[in-house]
Amino acid sequence: xxxxxxSIVVLAAFLAACGGKKxxxxxxxxxSLDSTKQEGPSISEEVIGDILQQIPxxxxxxxxxxxxxxxxxxxxxxxxDNTSRYNSNFKKALNLGIYGTDLGYTNIYEQNQDGVxxxxxxxxxxxxxxxxxxxxxxxxxxxxxxxxxxxxLLLITTQNFNSINHxxxxxxxxxxxxxxxxxxxxxxxxxxxxxAQANPxxxxxxxxxxxxxxILENIMLLLSFYKDSDPNMASLLADMEGLxxxxxxxxxxxxxxxSTFEIVDGVMVIKDNSTTTIxxxxxxxxxxxxxxxxxxxxxxx
Amino acid sequence: MKKLFLFxxxxxxxxxxxxxxxxxxxxxxxxxxxxxxxxxxxxxxxxIDGAGGTKDKVEYSYVFTKGTQYMINLCATGxxxxxxxxxxYDSNRNKVASSKVNNQFITAIAYPCNATGIYYIQYTFDGxxxxxxxxxLGFKR
Numbered sequence: 001x002x003x004x005x006x007s008i009v010v011l012a013a014f015l016a017a018c019g020g021k022k023x024x025x026x027x028x029x030x031x032s033l034d035s036t037k038q039e040g041p042s043i044s045e046e047v048i049g050d051i052l053q054q055i056p057x058x059x060x061x062x063x064x065x066x067x068x069x070x071x072x073x074x075x076x077x078x079x080x081d082n083t084s085r086y087n088s089n090f091k092k093a094l095n096l097g098i099y100g101t102d103l104g105y106t107n108i109y110e111q112n113q114d115g116v117x118x119x120x121x122x123x124x125x126x127x128x129x130x131x132x133x134x135x136x137x138x139x140x141x142x143x144x145x146x147x148x149x150x151x152x153l154l155l156i157t158t159q160n161f162n163s164i165n166h167x168x169x170x171x172x173x174x175x176x177x178x179x180x181x182x183x184x185x186x187x188x189x190x191x192x193x194x195x196a197q198a199n200p201x202x203x204x205x206x207x208x209x210x211x212x213x214x215i216l217e218n219i220m221l222l223l224s225f226y227k228d229s230d231p232n233m234a235s236l237l238a239d240m241e242g243l244x245x246x247x248x249x250x251x252x253x254x255x256x257x258x259s260t261f262e263i264v265d266g267v268m269v270i271k272d273n274s275t276t277t278i279x280x281x282x283x284x285x286x287x288x289x290x291x292x293x294x295x296x297x298x299x300x301x
Numbered sequence: 302m303k304k305l306f307l308f309x310x311x312x313x314x315x316x317x318x319x320x321x322x323x324x325x326x327x328x329x330x331x332x333x334x335x336x337x338x339x340x341x342x343x344x345x346x347x348x349i350d351g352a353g354g355t356k357d358k359v360e361y362s363y364v365f366t367k368g369t370q371y372m373i374n375l376c377a378t379g380x381x382x383x384x385x386x387x388x389x390y391d392s393n394r395n396k397v398a399s400s401k402v403n404n405q406f407i408t409a410i411a412y413p414c415n416a417t418g419i420y421y422i423q424y425t426f427d428g429x430x431x432x433x434x435x436x437x438l439g440f441k442r
Binding site: 050053054055056057059060063064067151154155158159162204207208211214215218252254255256258259261263264266267268269270271272273274275276278 | 334338342343344345346361362363364365366367368369372389391392393395397398400402407408409410411412413414415416417418419440441442
């Protein structure tokens with residue numbers, strides 16, 4: 001009998017160590033906290049995850065702006081004074097994305113004092129969504145005090161946002177991940193539209209705005225999965241329809257040509273012989289800028 | 302009764318060994334991040350878990366932008382890629398690059414993108430022993 005009891009104890013200890021029960025309890029708790037979670041999307045979360053991971057980081061646009069010689073302009077960003085306005089999970093997730101893009105922009109321009117303010121707002125919104133554990137604000141604050149730490153700062157903030165997106169998807173909260181990425185993209189497009197309008201001779205900025213047509217299609221697809229279960233996401237999708245009408249005038253032509261390569265220091269360096277041409281007029285830029293400004297104003301107000 | 306105890310212990314040990322034998326692709330993808338070449342900013346890390354050979358490929362996708370140079374590297378247990386091959390396809394599934402060339406496994410691809418669009422980053426296994434690895438994507442302008 002003793003041996004039977006011992007066997008049961010060993011087996012129970014082993015199963016407990018696997019931690020499955022604890023994870024389920026945590027999952028149930030988080031689900032109960034998430035008021036934006038409705039009936040769920042009309043498609044599997046795996047498909048949503050696949051589309052979400054395609055969306056490029058807004059950081060790429062911030063780097064483009066700096067590399068093209070544009071000066072830092074804090075007035076283009078969403079002020080951190082607005083943080084307390086965002087009370088619903090819908091607004092928190094969207095503005096978490098917006099502040100994430102703003103943080104990336106301040107980091108790229110090494111505007112550390114502004115960066116710390118954005119970090120604080122991000123932490124506040126993330127805590128409100130029960131994902132604050134992914135931000136190590138002390139480490140980020142320490143890295144932000146020295147411009148030599150730029151690479152580490154960019155790395156840790158990118159990793160934090162990647163971890164959040166992964167976590168939300170594993171917790172069946174991909175709707176928040178969609179909003180977070182949408183907010184981040186809206187802010188990046190708003191910034192680049194403003195800079196492009198002030199610098200009409202910069203063709204690469206105009207092309208960058210045109211290229212966002214590809215991302216807009218993905219974002220609209222993601223929002224459409226929730227339009228029947230979440231009125232807020234349906235309303236955001238309707239706003240994006242207006243932006244799409246402006247983007248319908250933009251043409252992207254892709255020409256495929258086989259690539260070539262050479263090996264340099266153990267790295268395969270590809271020569272891309274394919275091209276895309278982007279047809280976008282100053283009027284298109286103006287209309288896209290107006291449309292994205294209206295969408296952003298709704299989000300940040 | 303002794304047999305029952307021994308059976309329980311065997312069950313526990315077997316379970317432990319299967320955990321040890323699992324693919325820790327997350328650790329390998331994290332190892333890849335600092336191996337991105339100088340000047341590249343980290344974007345994403347990718348887990349490559351071929352489930353012991355039951356999966357023949359692992360695929361991700363990302364929108365690459367014209368005028369940006371991307372780097373994709375590979376990490377596996379040991380110094381080389383353990384037969385893991387990364388291939389890049391455009392949105393029409395035309396092959397843009399493959400890290401296996403002339404029977405040589407290259408650990409990193411640099412891709413200066415000239416055409417904006419969705420690209421598929423596909424990992425396959427060619428003589429792999431662990432079917433397990435990690436990868437990182439970085440960019441620079």
